[in-house]
Amino acid sequence: MANLVYKRVSTDQQSTDRQDLVLAEAGIEAPVIFEEDAGTSSRLHPLQRPKFGELLTYARPGDTVHISEMFRLVRGTGHILDVLDVLHRDRLALRIHDGAFSAMDLTARHPRTGELLSTVKFMVQTLAAAGELQRDLQRELTYDGLRAAEAKGNKGGRRPAIPADKTDDVRTAYVEGRSIAALAREHRVSRGAIRTAVADLLPEYTAAAPGAPAPELPVVLDMPGKVADFSAPPSWSPSSASRSTRV
Numbered sequence: 001m002a003n004l005v006y007k008r009v010s011t012d013q014q015s016t017d018r019q020d021l022v023l024a025e026a027g028i029e030a031p032v033i034f035e036e037d038a039g040t041s042s043r044l045h046p047l048q049r050p051k052f053g054e055l056l057t058y059a060r061p062g063d064t065v066h067i068s069e070m071f072r073l074v075r076g077t078g079h080i081l082d083v084l085d086v087l088h089r090d091r092l093a094l095r096i097h098d099g100a101f102s103a104m105d106l107t108a109r110h111p112r113t114g115e116l117l118s119t120v121k122f123m124v125q126t127l128a129a130a131g132e133l134q135r136d137l138q139r140e141l142t143y144d145g146l147r148a149a150e151a152k153g154n155k156g157g158r159r160p161a162i163p164a165d166k167t168d169d170v171r172t173a174y175v176e177g178r179s180i181a182a183l184a185r186e187h188r189v190s191r192g193a194i195r196t197a198v199a200d201l202l203p204e205y206t207a208a209a210p211g212a213p214a215p216e217l218p219v220v221l222d223m224p225g226k227v228a229d230f231s232a233p234p235s236w237s238p239s240s241a242s243r244s245t246r247v
Contacts, residue, residue, distance in 0.1 A: 002032055002059070003066055004058065004065050004092075006035075008073070009038055011039050016035065059092050062093075064094070067095075069099040162189055166187060
């Protein structure tokens, strides 16, 4: 019996770090990984996605499909029921490791009719509808926030760098004791822009020898606790667990 792991992200700006963490904590034995190309849209029906199609072709009765959360695989209620029908047809189990669906046996069928239990179907439809509502509200709030910011003269996107004619002022203020955070607020730029302007004045700065290659500096991210938790490296490597053939 194989453990088939499915992963997907909606845009090429996202990573599977959070999914990797959830799946690693689940302790899945000898996982076989099927990961969609970055940016595979959730609007595309799961049964039409290339890697999920490969998973179904590879699968054998009794195998288990693992996903970190339901919405990595499906979005709308129709998609969920279609996928459950196919998994039931192929006699595959489904294991969801995070989110509301993780506490449910979505493969439960009536012992005589073989149909999806009415209670399971109701819960699936209800939770999926709630998830869609949450995403729609997030989009609306984001749009309203952008409009409010534009009305105040603010625009989205990366904050600008320090103008050339302000660099000396910034450096002088930093030497005099102003903090990077205060200078960033004053000049309406990111802290990274201030750090760039005063890089050679920072305590950790070390001058390089002439002609020496630039050192590889560590990237430091200031993230909330929950986000930082999801960025921890997984304990198993997806690439090392894949199998290409099966008989």
